[in-house]
Amino acid sequence: MAVPGAIFANSAGSNFGSNLMSGTIKTPRHKMYDDDFIKKMADTANFTAKKLGASYSDFRLSNFRSQNVSTREQVIQSIRENENFGFAVRVIIEGTWGFAASSTFSEDEVSGVTKKACEIALANKSIQLNRVELVSTPVYNDSWKTPIKKSAFEVSIDDKVDLLFGVNAKAKSFGADFCSSFIWAVNEWKYFASSEGSYIKQDLHRIWTSFDVTVIDKATGDFASRDAFTAPIGKGYEYLEEYDYMKDVEEAVEHLKIKQKSPSVEPARRDIILDPTHLWLTIHESCGHPTELDRALGYEANYAGTSFMTTDKLGKLQYGSEAITIKGDRTQKDGLATRGYDDDGVKTTEWDIINKGRFVGYQTTREIAKAVGEPSSNGCAYADSWSHFPIQRMPNVSLMPGEKKLSLSDLIADTEDGIYIKGDGSWSIDMQRYNFQFTGQEFWEIKNGKIIGMLRDVAYQGNTVDLWNSCDAVCDSSEYKLGGSFFCGKGEPGQVSPVSHGSSPARFRNVKILNTSKEAGK
Amino acid sequence: MILNENESKNLLTKILGYSKADSVEATLSGSNSYNLRFARNSLTTNGFIDGLTLSVSSNFGKKTGSVSTNKFDDESLKAAVKNSELIAALSPDNKEFMPPLGPQSYSEAGNYSSDTENLNSGNRSGLVSYVLDSALSNDVTCAGFEEDEVSFTAVISSNGLFAYNKGTNAKFSSTFRTKDGTGSSRFEKIYTDINKLGSKKLSDKAVIRSKLSMNPEELKPGRYTVILEPSAAADMITLCLNFMSSRSADEGRSFFSRPGGGNLTGETIAGSNVNIYSDPTDVNAPSVPFSGSGEPRNRVTWIEKGILKNLHRGRFWAEKTSQPSISYPSNILMTGTEKTLEEMISETDSAILVTRFWYIRTVDPKTMLLTGLTRDGVFEIKGGKIIRPVKNFRFNESPVNVLKNLLDIGKSEKSVGTETDEFPIHVPPLKVANFNFSSLSDAI
Numbered sequence: 001m002a003v004p005g006a007i008f009a010n011s012a013g014s015n016f017g018s019n020l021m022s023g024t025i026k027t028p029r030h031k032m033y034d035d036d037f038i039k040k041m042a043d044t045a046n047f048t049a050k051k052l053g054a055s056y057s058d059f060r061l062s063n064f065r066s067q068n069v070s071t072r073e074q075v076i077q078s079i080r081e082n083e084n085f086g087f088a089v090r091v092i093i094e095g096t097w098g099f100a101a102s103s104t105f106s107e108d109e110v111s112g113v114t115k116k117a118c119e120i121a122l123a124n125k126s127i128q129l130n131r132v133e134l135v136s137t138p139v140y141n142d143s144w145k146t147p148i149k150k151s152a153f154e155v156s157i158d159d160k161v162d163l164l165f166g167v168n169a170k171a172k173s174f175g176a177d178f179c180s181s182f183i184w185a186v187n188e189w190k191y192f193a194s195s196e197g198s199y200i201k202q203d204l205h206r207i208w209t210s211f212d213v214t215v216i217d218k219a220t221g222d223f224a225s226r227d228a229f230t231a232p233i234g235k236g237y238e239y240l241e242e243y244d245y246m247k248d249v250e251e252a253v254e255h256l257k258i259k260q261k262s263p264s265v266e267p268a269r270r271d272i273i274l275d276p277t278h279l280w281l282t283i284h285e286s287c288g289h290p291t292e293l294d295r296a297l298g299y300e301a302n303y304a305g306t307s308f309m310t311t312d313k314l315g316k317l318q319y320g321s322e323a324i325t326i327k328g329d330r331t332q333k334d335g336l337a338t339r340g341y342d343d344d345g346v347k348t349t350e351w352d353i354i355n356k357g358r359f360v361g362y363q364t365t366r367e368i369a370k371a372v373g374e375p376s377s378n379g380c381a382y383a384d385s386w387s388h389f390p391i392q393r394m395p396n397v398s399l400m401p402g403e404k405k406l407s408l409s410d411l412i413a414d415t416e417d418g419i420y421i422k423g424d425g426s427w428s429i430d431m432q433r434y435n436f437q438f439t440g441q442e443f444w445e446i447k448n449g450k451i452i453g454m455l456r457d458v459a460y461q462g463n464t465v466d467l468w469n470s471c472d473a474v475c476d477s478s479e480y481k482l483g484g485s486f487f488c489g490k491g492e493p494g495q496v497s498p499v500s501h502g503s504s505p506a507r508f509r510n511v512k513i514l515n516t517s518k519e520a521g522k
Numbered sequence: 523m524i525l526n527e528n529e530s531k532n533l534l535t536k537i538l539g540y541s542k543a544d545s546v547e548a549t550l551s552g553s554n555s556y557n558l559r560f561a562r563n564s565l566t567t568n569g570f571i572d573g574l575t576l577s578v579s580s581n582f583g584k585k586t587g588s589v590s591t592n593k594f595d596d597e598s599l600k601a602a603v604k605n606s607e608l609i610a611a612l613s614p615d616n617k618e619f620m621p622p623l624g625p626q627s628y629s630e631a632g633n634y635s636s637d638t639e640n641l642n643s644g645n646r647s648g649l650v651s652y653v654l655d656s657a658l659s660n661d662v663t664c665a666g667f668e669e670d671e672v673s674f675t676a677v678i679s680s681n682g683l684f685a686y687n688k689g690t691n692a693k694f695s696s697t698f699r700t701k702d703g704t705g706s707s708r709f710e711k712i713y714t715d716i717n718k719l720g721s722k723k724l725s726d727k728a729v730i731r732s733k734l735s736m737n738p739e740e741l742k743p744g745r746y747t748v749i750l751e752p753s754a755a756a757d758m759i760t761l762c763l764n765f766m767s768s769r770s771a772d773e774g775r776s777f778f779s780r781p782g783g784g785n786l787t788g789e790t791i792a793g794s795n796v797n798i799y800s801d802p803t804d805v806n807a808p809s810v811p812f813s814g815s816g817e818p819r820n821r822v823t824w825i826e827k828g829i830l831k832n833l834h835r836g837r838f839w840a841e842k843t844s845q846p847s848i849s850y851p852s853n854i855l856m857t858g859t860e861k862t863l864e865e866m867i868s869e870t871d872s873a874i875l876v877t878r879f880w881y882i883r884t885v886d887p888k889t890m891l892l893t894g895l896t897r898d899g900v901f902e903i904k905g906g907k908i909i910r911p912v913k914n915f916r917f918n919e920s921p922v923n924v925l926k927n928l929l930d931i932g933k934s935e936k937s938v939g940t941e942t943d944e945f946p947i948h949v950p951p952l953k954v955a956n957f958n959f960s961s962l963s964d965a966i
Binding site: 079096097101102301387427435459 | 555557558559560561562563564565566567568569570571572573574575586587588589590591592593605609612613614616617618643644647650651654663665666667669695696697699708773774775779781782880881882883884885886888889891893894895897914916918919920923943956958960961962963964965966
């Protein structure tokens with residue numbers, strides 16, 4: 001059994017010996033084909049499409065690798081490696097998209113799939129009321145790689161198991177009843193070639209690790225859980241070596257015990273300070289999603305919904321207070337949505353979405369940018385698999401830190417009556433992104449500039465524009481952190497995308513606080 | 523890619539032949555899937571996806587390693603098996619290891635339709651063009667999604683297990699929004715057999731409903747009697763399954779935990795008119811008759827006359843607690859009555875009619891408190907009639923309260939919830955007292 005504090009050493013019981021071994025996929029499948037062959041296949045697709053009448057086509061070859069190690073206490077739940085390789089061809093014929101994909105990579109299959117995409121486009125042109133027209137993009141011949149220091153795929157499985165067993169053991173030793181934990185590493189390799197002449201190769205990496213600690217009060221039967229304050233992130237395994245996992249798990253158990261003895265919150269209007277471990281999700285739901293142009297235009301009306309931030313409000317809506325500047329950024333350091341090029345072959349960039357509270361920018365792709373008069377796309381096309389059509393997906397959307405020096409301690413000291421919320425809990429927002437309700441993991445009560453203890457059963461509820469206009473302070477860059485998700489869902493068929501959101505702690509005034517226990521009728 | 527039973531068995535047997543492990547399980551799954559997506563009264567995206575995946579889990583003693591791949595030449599298959607063995611060899615013992623299953627017998631599946639498998643491009647665009655034409659002629663804006671898929675799953679183990687199922691799904695949904703942006707309605711259906719969709723009738727009804735929902739008025743948030751249409755009921759009933767783990771209950775971290783130990787099986791947790799079960803052979807919600815590990819899925823009663831009869835239980839926990847193993851189900855059904863939704867409305871003095879929910883999340887697992895919103899049509903009922911559309915609400919409510927506070931139950935139908943994906947569900951509309959609407963939403 002691994003012992004607390006020995007997380008990077010081989011544990012006595014794990015019996016791995018010295019032959020440390022990393023993931024077993026030594027040769028990722030895309031490396032089985034040389035660059036010339038891949039380019040030949042891309043050219044075959046784009047040439048065939050042109051011959052069949054396509055005004056535009058692109059070929060996208062992808063290999064998605066993942067490794068997942070999951071544990072519970074001192075038990076392995078699963079160790080799994082996945083590799084999913086395939087290609088897709090997208091064509092435009094007479095203003096109608098055609099799309100087909102296959103996992104069989106050969107010249108005959110590439111030709112056949114391209115023909116199928118063209119057939120689909122022709123079969124559907126009669127129900128295409130709005131012709132597809134793409135804004136222009138420069139042609140690129142380039143490659144890009146996530147700047148990782150250590151590939152998670154080259155770290156031994158026993159190191160990962162030892163780390164997780166160590167975390168679980170630490171939680172138990174501090175009095176937790178249960179602790180599970182996991183490491184999930186993803187490598188997304190993709191090759192894009194368009195009929196316009198772009199050839200782009202990318203090698204993207206990301207990692208996510210977390211624990212879930214549960215403490216049960218045997219006397220009352222009450223139980224409470226907390227996740228790690230880690231963030232899924234666009235880094236390599238170095239993230240796990242930099243993060244103080246042991247401190248986090250110790251605090252998690254200690255704070256759960258405090259929480260169980262804490263008073264239940266009184267429903268009221270209170271000031272709240274949102275920590276970056278929580279605020280990322282508020283940004284995601286109430287700014288990231290409503291500024292997706294495809295939603296605003298109605299492309300998602302049947303599923304994810306539309307947006308209150310309609311095109312007539314661009315440049316006019318006072319979305320938030322002057323303290324609020326939010327950027328879209330696909331170049332952000334360590335961001336999950338960071339890459340060199342999007343799946344339209346557009347070079348990535350950063351831009352203002354909210355500038356000093358004013359709504360000034362959408363997220364766009366080549367197909368939809370023209371709807372708001374933009375001559376070019378800001379690079380937000382993404383498909384989560386070779387088998388899916390690229391749609392407009394969220395870039396990293398982050399709240400800029402305050403320009404004046406202001407630490408979290410300063411902000412708490414400046415708050416008379418409030419709640420400091422850490423960690424993301426339950427989240428829900430309506431289909432146009434007005435009404436939200438969020439909970440967190442830790443709720444610290446502030447009185448007269450000091451934290452006086454924890455509260456429980458806290459949720460806050462409100463309206464997006466009201467909330468962001470009530471923000472009167474954002475801490476400076478010394479407090480800035482990234483949060484994020486591997487799994488932002490959208491589209492039909494359903495797709496997920498990885499996305500980060502950075503922020504410093506921010507204060508929001510006079511927000512409606514609910515008691516979740518009372519909401520349940522207790 | 524679709525392999526038939528013999529092709530699957532031959533391929534999986536070949537894969538077992540590559541194994542040097544003490545025991546091994548392998549699963550093949552494949553599909554051919556077509557889709558059409560539309561919005562703003564026009565086609566937006568479409569596609570054909572041809573996929574085939576192999577998952578292999580190799581075991582040495584109690585050590586397990588798993589690999590999945592979608593490459594099927596002999597060398598790649600051998601590499602997949604070998605890689606899973608390498609991972610297993612590197613893994614510590616799994617103290618909760620359960621050996622692969624041996625031969626099993628399964629109920630006959632009814633989740634396949636040749637008409638769905640053989641749908642062509644013309645059929646597909648025909649389905650969509652009716653909706654598009656209807657939207658244009660009624661001056662509303664539609665968005666929607668059509669998907670038809672044939673898929674198969676085959677599972678084998680070195681202990682003699684072999685399971686095969688081929689199934690189909692035809693899925694069609696459309697949202698109609700009025701041009702002024704104040705009204706919205708939607709339908710969604712998923713059937714094994716495309717011929718059951720009945721999308722023209724559903725589309726016609728949804729167009730009318732979208733206009734009926736225009737200019738909703740504010741009603742104060744609070745506790746109301748509600749009639750949940752089947753889509754809304756589907757979410758409330760199906761999401762219960764997420765909390766119904768026997769192990770979580772026994773470990774004291776679930777609504778279903780019994781104070782002092784054990785779980786609430788045998789206790790009355792709902793009204794005496796509540797009967798909920800799963801049965802993959804039920805023609806109203808046919809589904810795969812085995813789990814991912816090849817464990818048979820048979821009829822399981824979850825709640826009978828309001829009494830909790832069963833919780834789902836994995837093989838390890840079943841053995842540890844000397845209880846039967848009950849795999850997570852592949853469908854859910856609630857017994858209804860012969861009463862139509864219209865009859866339920868006509869017999870109601872005062873209530874809120876909820877078409878469907880949106881963005882439901884767990885707020886507190888201790889009470890199973892869920893939050894979410896209403897969407898695509900909320901109406902006030904007075905004196906047995908719908909009298910006006912009202913604004914959307916956010917709710918904070920527990921499905922346990924819903925099942926306790928049932929006033930009336932309608933006729934069950936195949937339903938799709940907002941959080942239930944393609945899980946086969948057959949539930950009735952529910953009339954529920956004291957449903958907690960926490961705040962108003964301006965969203966349409």
